[in-house]
Amino acid sequence: MLVTSTLHTTETTTSPEHRPDALLLHAPDGPDAAWWRHAVIYQIYPRSWADADGDGVGDLPGITNRLPYLRDLGVDAVWLSPFYRSPMADAGYDVADYRDIDPLFGSLSDATALLARAKELGLRVIVDLVPNHTSDEHEWFQAALAAGPGSPERERYIFREGSGPTGDEPPNNWLSVFRGPAWTQVQAGDPATGAKGQWYLNLFDSKQPDLNWQHPQVREEFHDILRFWLARGVDGFRVDVAHGLVKRAGLPAWDEASVMIDDHDGAGEREAIPTNAAPMWDQDGVHEIYRGWREVLDAANPAGDPAQDKILCAEAWVEPIDRLTLYTRRDEMHQAFNFPFLVTPWRAGELREVIAQSLRAADSVGAPTTWVLSNHDVVRHASRLGLPIGDPRPNGIGPNDTQPDAVVGLRRARAATTLMLGLPGSAYLYQGEELGLPESTQVPDDARQDPAWFRSGKTVLGRDGCRIPMAWEADAPALGFNDTGATWLPQPQEYRELAVDRQTGVPGSTLELYRTLLGARREHDLGTGGLRELPGYGDDVIAYVNEAHDGSHTAVLVNLGEQPAPLPSGRLVAASGELLGGALPTDTAAWVLLD
Ligand code: GLC
Numbered sequence: 001m002l003v004t005s006t007l008h009t010t011e012t013t014t015s016p017e018h019r020p021d022a023l024l025l026h027a028p029d030g031p032d033a034a035w036w037r038h039a040v041i042y043q044i045y046p047r048s049w050a051d052a053d054g055d056g057v058g059d060l061p062g063i064t065n066r067l068p069y070l071r072d073l074g075v076d077a078v079w080l081s082p083f084y085r086s087p088m089a090d091a092g093y094d095v096a097d098y099r100d101i102d103p104l105f106g107s108l109s110d111a112t113a114l115l116a117r118a119k120e121l122g123l124r125v126i127v128d129l130v131p132n133h134t135s136d137e138h139e140w141f142q143a144a145l146a147a148g149p150g151s152p153e154r155e156r157y158i159f160r161e162g163s164g165p166t167g168d169e170p171p172n173n174w175l176s177v178f179r180g181p182a183w184t185q186v187q188a189g190d191p192a193t194g195a196k197g198q199w200y201l202n203l204f205d206s207k208q209p210d211l212n213w214q215h216p217q218v219r220e221e222f223h224d225i226l227r228f229w230l231a232r233g234v235d236g237f238r239v240d241v242a243h244g245l246v247k248r249a250g251l252p253a254w255d256e257a258s259v260m261i262d263d264h265d266g267a268g269e270r271e272a273i274p275t276n277a278a279p280m281w282d283q284d285g286v287h288e289i290y291r292g293w294r295e296v297l298d299a300a301n302p303a304g305d306p307a308q309d310k311i312l313c314a315e316a317w318v319e320p321i322d323r324l325t326l327y328t329r330r331d332e333m334h335q336a337f338n339f340p341f342l343v344t345p346w347r348a349g350e351l352r353e354v355i356a357q358s359l360r361a362a363d364s365v366g367a368p369t370t371w372v373l374s375n376h377d378v379v380r381h382a383s384r385l386g387l388p389i390g391d392p393r394p395n396g397i398g399p400n401d402t403q404p405d406a407v408v409g410l411r412r413a414r415a416a417t418t419l420m421l422g423l424p425g426s427a428y429l430y431q432g433e434e435l436g437l438p439e440s441t442q443v444p445d446d447a448r449q450d451p452a453w454f455r456s457g458k459t460v461l462g463r464d465g466c467r468i469p470m471a472w473e474a475d476a477p478a479l480g481f482n483d484t485g486a487t488w489l490p491q492p493q494e495y496r497e498l499a500v501d502r503q504t505g506v507p508g509s510t511l512e513l514y515r516t517l518l519g520a521r522r523e524h525d526l527g528t529g530g531l532r533e534l535p536g537y538g539d540d541v542i543a544y545v546n547e548a549h550d551g552s553h554t555a556v557l558v559n560l561g562e563q564p565a566p567l568p569s570g571r572l573v574a575a576s577g578e579l580l581g582g583a584l585p586t587d588t589a590a591w592v593l594l595d
Helices: 060-073 108-121 139-147 152-156 216-231 286-299 321-328 348-364 406-421 451-455 493-498 510-523
Strands: 024-026 040-044 077-080 097-101 124-129 183-185 199-201 236-239 311-314 370-372 426-430 530-533 541-547 553-559 570-575 588-594
Touching: 024 348, 040 060, 060 077, 060 108, 060 510, 097 108, 097 216, 108 124, 124 216, 139 152, 216 286, 286 311, 286 321, 311 321, 321 348, 348 541, 406 510, 406 553, 406 588, 510 570
Parallel strands: 040 077, 040 426, 077 124, 124 236, 236 311, 370 426
Antiparallel strands: 024 530, 183 199, 530 541, 541 553, 553 588, 570 588
């Protein structure tokens, strides 16, 4: 299914043409824009990228060895999912010590080596920060359990008495994102006194108790953690569940499911209620926390040199999009993930709408927008886009579910990425998407590890299918992930043909398409360009001109219609699939450098 990309000049006799008076969706950044306004950031999921010690789980030395691959791919930065000391109840998003590396992944000196190597290669490094909850094995939580009800130690978390006549029911009706109640009772009653055990809030797993962000020690501790990693040379932080830290006072009842990642699993379309209607999400109190963090980050760049900026990126599943811009006001975070773009179905009108809205909303606060299609929490876009358009987005796909159409999915995924990388702003890539890796729909039930699988009584498949170890070499053990052949999740058959060594240097392969796109994006400064509509196309074609500050104009086109669309006159820079007599076929995208 590898297509041949033919780079040639295409003339068209039809009307599409760049008109400087066409609708301007976004004005260009200046040539000196800070790196994070246009960076392409590659997400490494450390468990699954490269495994140097051969135990079946990826590690930091493995990552360090493979970093040149990312330099050659042409990205600007990496974001590493958590590598901290953790009992791994949620794959490391349950942190027991924020200042140490889990032995599964290596040691602090391995982290230092990784950071140094990245710097040598010109790659920036963003680490994951998990402030909403700790692990239950964190020393603070252990101290809270030991100290008992009413103690100052319990104040750092959200402990409450139970409800109901005997206190054996949860304090309120909140549900966990991973299913089941959002409360866990810490101990059975004390028969001597008749006292019941208290309950603690966990919006995720029971092993992820929520911190109490009203507590000054919690706030100080995270300033200190930021400084700890800044001192080690990181370039920024991806902030986990950034919209969850502050809960509405009094913890009022909430009758809806606690949906963070809007998976619609069987629940049908939900009404669009603003996220902050829910007492656990997007409360206004979170913003003063981020203003404090911004001060810590800015203090790490006292000269204010944009090349030295340290950044914050919010993982905030917030709607409507204008609420998201509150996180990227000038004195808060630098970026927020654009999940509205990720969840938009493959329909031209809706995509155009979300792109225009994203740019408008981010511009209203002077922030860059971001673009993202895949990450470690959602079905990979090469599979997601192969599902019937408009169907609810599943939380995992199993062997008994409708299987995605792999050919259609990959074709659309390549087109979607070609669109995304042609847009101004910062873009996030998820490991393996540059190979066109599909979701694994064949994870055996007994290999599943996502806490949602267990908490849902094994009804919600969860996210394991997008977390499969990377495919490097088709004929090596574990496809080159390590040299022992051990993998913490099985690699599906179809990953073999997609391995890095099978695609390298192969014209038209997905990997070479990504390289071409990233190279041309850099060469023509598309990340800092202005964006204007390209008139002359019908409703089914998304057509823009990215106007770079060097005066070059790149048309970015995607055809979602059934009829081939003509290309404007100019030099074809990249195409996500083969052209049809010089025209753009269905589900295909192209960049044309205009004359
Ligand atoms: C974020 C992470 C996800 C994790 C959850 C709880 O959404 O991306 O993987 O399970 O937070 O920390």
